Amino acid sequence: MKKNTLASLIWVRMIRFTHQSTVLSNDFLKQYDITAAQFDVLNQIGTYQPISQSELAERVTISAGGISRMLSRLEREGYIARSIEWKVKWISLTEKGRTKLDEVFEHQLQFQTSLIESCLSKEEQKSLYRLMTKVQKQTEKQLNN
């Protein structure tokens, strides 16, 4: 009757993994007083600053409204600054934001890495990366039309 396909089982695993690993990430990042979503955004800003709100929204694949609120929170915390020029708001890290990002980056990387390396060999990781890239590019393509 209700027959699941292999693809749908992959789907479930992926959804569960992402959700659970976000919970773990948030738990880990609590000591740095920051959330996984906030770290993701700060990291993008650190890499591409100065960056416009709309470009940033696209990079982290969230809506214009979503990035507006997120940046309001980050601005309130003093991590980022917005400067208006024409109708564009350019985003960059403040000193506090830079410090926070530098403080957290290596630890977060280490955290993510050790979780995956604790259960997959180097070969398996290469294989998983190749497959994930394929499916992710497919959703990206589908999203843009």
Added chain:
Amino acid sequence: MKKNTLASLIWVRMIRFTHQSTVLSNDFLKQYDITAAQFDVLNQIGTYQPISQSELAERVTISAGGISRMLSRLEREGYIARSIEWKVKWISLTEKGRTKLDEVFEHQLQFQTSLIESCLSKEEQKSLYRLMTKVQKQTEKQLNN
């Protein structure tokens, strides 16, 4: 300086895929007037009913508070019923919920399946499923201690 590991690149792909595919799913499910999260919960109830709130929460890995709010919405829409016995609330589908689930199930399965089958061979799918299961079990383990 900022060197990313293979594991962290896998992480990014996974986060992006899950997020984008949820957007696609929600977009697809809009025609059935339901969200991906709601479908997920209805599907679990349909499989395990009657099921207690706490067991349901565990199955979809969300908090007790989260499931309480979600069920309130589903109850308001008339998809589920809660019956109190002792201190446990037993959840089951209403007629309307059953109909909705049956209506949506095949289409959602087809949607998920075609997205993945459009870019991975059967062999690749098997391989991806095996690897995803490994990492997901790892996060699950980590979460429970």
Added chain:
DNA sequence: TTCTTTCGATTGATTAGTCAAGTGATACAA
């Protein structure tokens, strides 16, 4: 010069989730 379009950003309403404190009934000990 005024009128309209365009476009980035914001905001209100809603869904979805978290944590922590609170509720209310039962069970069990003093």
Added chain:
DNA sequence: TTGTATCACTTGACTAATCAATCGAAAGAA
């Protein structure tokens, strides 16, 4: 019998996201 502890569930305050409506400045057309 009167606490008190326990346990499932709820709720308030918050983060995070969506969509749709709106704002406001600039650009271009009449």
